[in-house]
Amino acid sequence: MxxxxxxxxxxxxxxxxxxxxxxxxxxxxxxxxxxxxxxxxxxxxxxxxxxxxxxxxxxxxxxxxxxxxxxxxxxxxxxxxxxxxxxxxxxxxxxxxxxxxxxxxxxxxxxxxxxAGEMLGAFALTEPEAGSDAQAVQTRVTADGEDVLLNGVKTWVANGEIAGLYLVFARGEAGLEAYLVPRDAPGLTVGHREPTLGLRSVTFNTLYLEDCRVPQANRLGGDGWAMAAAAQDRMAVALAAAGLGVSERSIAEAARYATERIQFRVPIARKQAIQSYIADVTAQVEALRYLVYHAAWLVDQAQLRPFDASVVKAFGARVARHVTNKMLQVFGGYGFMEDYPMARKYRDARALGLIGGPTELHDYRIARRVFADLDFEIRP
Ligand SMILES: Cc1cc2nc3c(=O)[nH]c(=O)nc-3n(C[C@H](O)[C@H](O)[C@H](O)COP(=O)(O)OP(=O)(O)OC[C@H]3O[C@@H](n4cnc5c(N)ncnc54)[C@H](O)[C@@H]3O)c2cc1C
Structure with a gap:
């Protein structure tokens, strides 16, 4: 070790x-x-x-x-x-x-x-009626000669507006299938951008696929469900790493502020409540750091299980939310002001409980493993 x-x-x-x-x-x-x-x-x-x-x-x-x-x-x-x-x-x-x-x-x-960045990628699985329940995907794919036609609507597609290539999941004869859809594919419309609470520099768009035509050769091989799950498990580790980064910087900035902000004639860093906030979030971030690096190492070993991905994602989302909330408190009223960067971190960190699957869904996957050890099956 x-x-x-x-x-x-x-x-x-x-x-x-x-x-x-x-x-x-x-x-x-x-x-x-x-x-x-x-x-x-x-x-x-x-x-x-x-x-x-x-x-x-x-x-x-x-x-x-x-x-x-x-x-x-x-x-x-x-x-x-x-x-x-x-x-x-x-x-x-x-x-x-x-x-x-x-x-x-x-x-x-x-x-x-x-x-080379000549094309950015976007991942289109979620639909208006298929959120946590991805099995409810309604976008359909039908064969048309050498091509296929895709019909459906995809929501909250990150990079929607700036992507050149969309990985689109659709229901076909063989279950869920995945297609590489270039931006200029006929029948693809990148719809309006959703204004968001946080991650405001990421473009989240709706995609409309109306007889969207791509060659059959653009089908990405294999079972769509397995591909989507593997991609989301890898992404879970990356999102937890993002949660780690935003948390680390929040602590560093709040701690510095605490040494500079004078109230009751002393820096607030001398107040035990502030010390306790800093200690609490620092311990959580230390735990998250090792979980993230270990999960990333599991990806390298091709050993990352859905359980590991959900543990790191759910914990990362909770830690980032807790840390940014507490560190905003250290900044007092300035934490709430958009002219200070703490507000952005707090808003951005909040996204982690949803993007890449809501925390409740990851909790279910963690609990499923625990109950499976007792031969007790649970369902989402
Ligand atoms: C900012 C952002 C970016 C995203 N980017 C992308 C993207 O690029 N590509 C993409 O395909 N998708 C994307 N998504 C979708 C995301 O990955 C989630 O899968 C999706 O948001 C979950 O569906 P929903 O929001 O409709 O929530 P719902 O599924 O409607 O859930 C609503 C609430 O009910 C809870 N819930 C639902 N089912 C259960 C259950 N069985 N047990 C307990 N609780 C449950 C949920 O946890 C949640 O709290 C994005 C979402 C957001 C918010």
Missing amino acids: EFTFSEEQEMFRAMFRDFSEKELAPKAEDLDHEERPPMEALRKAAQQGFLGATLPEEYFGAELDYVSYALLIETLAQDCMSTAVTLATHVSLVAMSILEHGSDAQKEEFLPLLA
């Missing part, structure tokens, strides 16, 4: 920090207030190889292991959780699905474009 990063991982981490400090820290607040996606930062991230972070070199990827990639997401989320989520959607949900399930032709066609 080892608890240290390799020299290479430490070097990557320093590189991620350098990038985030230069490209995200100075702009994140404005991007959030203007609800603008971080296009300039994504272009530079592509130059650094981050958009193909975990892809092999043959597809122009950076060939990072998942632990290093989790460090990337954690680091970006310290400055801008929106950018971390945009990048994780692109890498964990889309690029890695193609890498794992795509044909050689699909990998050669799409992965270099995704790695």
Whole structure:
């Protein structure tokens, strides 16, 4: 058992920090207030190889292991959780699905474009009537000669407006099937953008598929349910890493503020209530850190089970919500003001209880494993 990063991982981490400090820290607040996606930062991230972070070199990827990639997401989320989520959607949900399930032709066609940032990826599973219950997907796929036609509506598609490639799940004869749908596919309309409480630099859009035509060759091989589940389990680790990053930075900023803010003639850091807040959230973040790195390591070993993914995701969402809430309290009224960055962190962290599946659904998957040990079956 080892608890240290390799020299290479430490070097990557320093590189991620350098990038985030230069490209995200100075702009994140404005991007959030203007609800603008971080296009300039994504272009530079592509130059650094981050958009193909975990892809092999043959597809122009950076060939990072998942632990290093989790460090990337954690680091970006310290400055801008929106950018971390945009990048994780692109890498964990889309690029890695193609890498794992795509044909050689699909990998050669799409992965270099995704790695170069010439195309961003988006993942379209959720529908108006199919939220937690993904089995209720109604989008249909029918064969039409060499092509297929997709018909349905997809909601809350992260990167919806900026993507060039959509991984769309639809019900076909063989159950759930997945298709690679380019932005210019006939019959695809990227609908309006949903205004959101947090993650305001991520574009969430509705997709309309009306006889949307793509070649049969764009079907991503294998069982759609298994593919969607594997992608979401990988994404769960990345989202927990984002929760770790936003929590770490919240503590650092609140602790500094506590040493500077004078009330009753002393810095509030001298008050036991504040010390207790800081101690409580720090212990939680320490626990989350090891859970995230371990889960990322399990991805590298191809041993991540749905149970592990749900544990790290549910815990990460709870910790990020608790930490940002408490640290906002340390800032007092300033924490509530949009001119100070704590408000953004609090709003962004709140998303983690929903995006990537609501916490209640992850709790169900955790409990299912526990009860299964007693030969007792539970259902969602
Ligand atoms: C900001 C954001 C970004 C997203 N990005 C994407 C994306 O890029 N691609 C994509 O496909 N999807 C995306 N989603 C969808 C997301 O992954 C969730 O799966 C979806 O939000 C859950 O469905 P719902 O919101 O309709 O909630 P519902 O399923 O309607 O649930 C409502 C409430 O009931 C609870 N509930 C439901 N069923 C049960 C149960 N069996 N037991 C206990 N409690 C239950 C839920 O936990 C929740 O609290 C996104 C969602 C959000 C909010």
